[in-house]
Amino acid sequence: MAPTKLFISLMVFSFVNLVMLGILYKLTRTVQNRGTIQTSSRKRLLILNWDKGRSSSEHGMEGGCEMTTNRSRLLEADAVIFSHRSISHKDMPWKYERKSSQVYIWSTREAPGIIQRPSVPNAYREFDGGFFNWTYTLRHDSDVINIKFYRGDVLKTVSKGKKAVDDVIAKKKKLAIWIVSSCAGIKGNIRRLEVAMELEKAGLDLEKFGDCFDADRALAKDANLYDVISEYKFYLSFENSLHCKDYITEKFWRNGLLSDAVPLVWGPSKDDLLSIAPLDSFVFVEDFASSVDVVKYLKYLDSHDEEYRKLFRWREDATMTDEKMIEMTKSRYPHLTVFKKQNTNVCERLLDRKEPKVYESFTDWFINDNPLECVGRQ
C-alpha cells in the first residue's frame, strides 16, 4: 500500500473508531445514568413505623427517607420505630431475623410514668439486653430529640414588640384557667389535681374545664383554645409527672405561651424548664413555700400591671432572637446548660450514623435514670 493510502485508511479507521467510541460512551452514560437513579432510589433509607394505624410519617421523621407502616418490609428497613402504643404488643420483631445494620428506635413524647404503672411494674424489662439502639424522646440526651416546641420556634411564632404586648394585655379579663382531662391512673395526675385544689383553697380564682370536672365544665366542641385561654392572665401548665427529665409538654408551650397566657408551672424541674423556655416567661409553683404564697404572688401580679407585664418582656423586644435569648439566659444562670435546638430529625440522624449503639438496659435509661418522684417508685 502506498503511504498516502495507508494514511487515509488509518484516518478513516480512526474516525470510524471515534464515532463508535462516542456511541459506546453515550450508551454507557445512559446505562450508568439509569444505574445511578436506581442506586440512589435503592439507597433512600427506609423507616418503618411499628405503630399500627398511625400515619407512617410523624413529626420529626420526615425528610429524605421513605416512611412506611408496612410490617412486611421489616427486613428492608434501615430503622424501625416503636412507641408505647406498640411496644406492649405480642408481635414484636424479635420473632424474626434482625440485621445488625438496622436501628431499633424507642420513640415517645410521654413521661415514663405513662407505662411504668403499679399494674405493670416491669413493663420494659423484656426490652433490656440490647433491644433498642436509639432513643427518640423529649430528653435532651436522647439519640434524637423528640420535641415539638422550642424557645426559638415560639419566638418566631408569637407577635413581638411593645404594641403586641399591649394587645395581649388588653385582652385579659380573668385570672387563671386550667383545662385538664386526666386526673387519675398515674401518680402525677393525682398529685397535680391536689396541687391545683390546694391553690383554690388558698384563694385562687381558678376556672376549670375538661373531663376531670363536671359535665358542664366541658369546653364547647368548636371552642378555639387560643380564644378561650388568651382572656386569662395565667394558665395552669401542670404536667402529669413530677421532675421527669426534660418532660415539658404542650401544656407549657401551646396552652401557655402560644395562647398569650403566662404559664403557672408544676411538674418539670426548674433547670430543665429554664434551659428551654424563654427567659422570665413563667411562674414556678415550687419556687414558693406554700400554696398561700403562690396565690399571694399571683394576686400581687394581678393588681400590679407593670409587674405582670414583665412576664412578657421576652417578646417585648421585636428584634429578640433565639441566639440573643440563649446568651441572656446563660449570663443570668451561669450554672445552666442552655438548650439549643439540634438533632431533632430521625432521618437526618440516620443518614449521618456512624458507630453502632446498643441500650443494654433500656429500663435503666428511660425509667431509673430519673428522680424517684418521676414515676413514684418507692
Ligand SMILES: *[C@@H]1O[C@H](CO)[C@@H](O)[C@H](O)[C@H]1NC(C)=O
Ligand atoms: C407490604 O409490603 C409487601 C412487601 O414489600 C408488599 O408485597 C405488600 O403489597 C405491601 N402491602 C401494602 C398494603 O402496601
Ligand SMILES: *[C@@H]1O[C@H](CO)[C@@H](O)[C@H](O)[C@H]1NC(C)=O
Ligand atoms: C443494634 O442493636 C443490635 C442488638 O443489640 C446490635 O447487634 C446492632 O449492632 C445494633 N445496630 C446498630 C446499627 O446500632
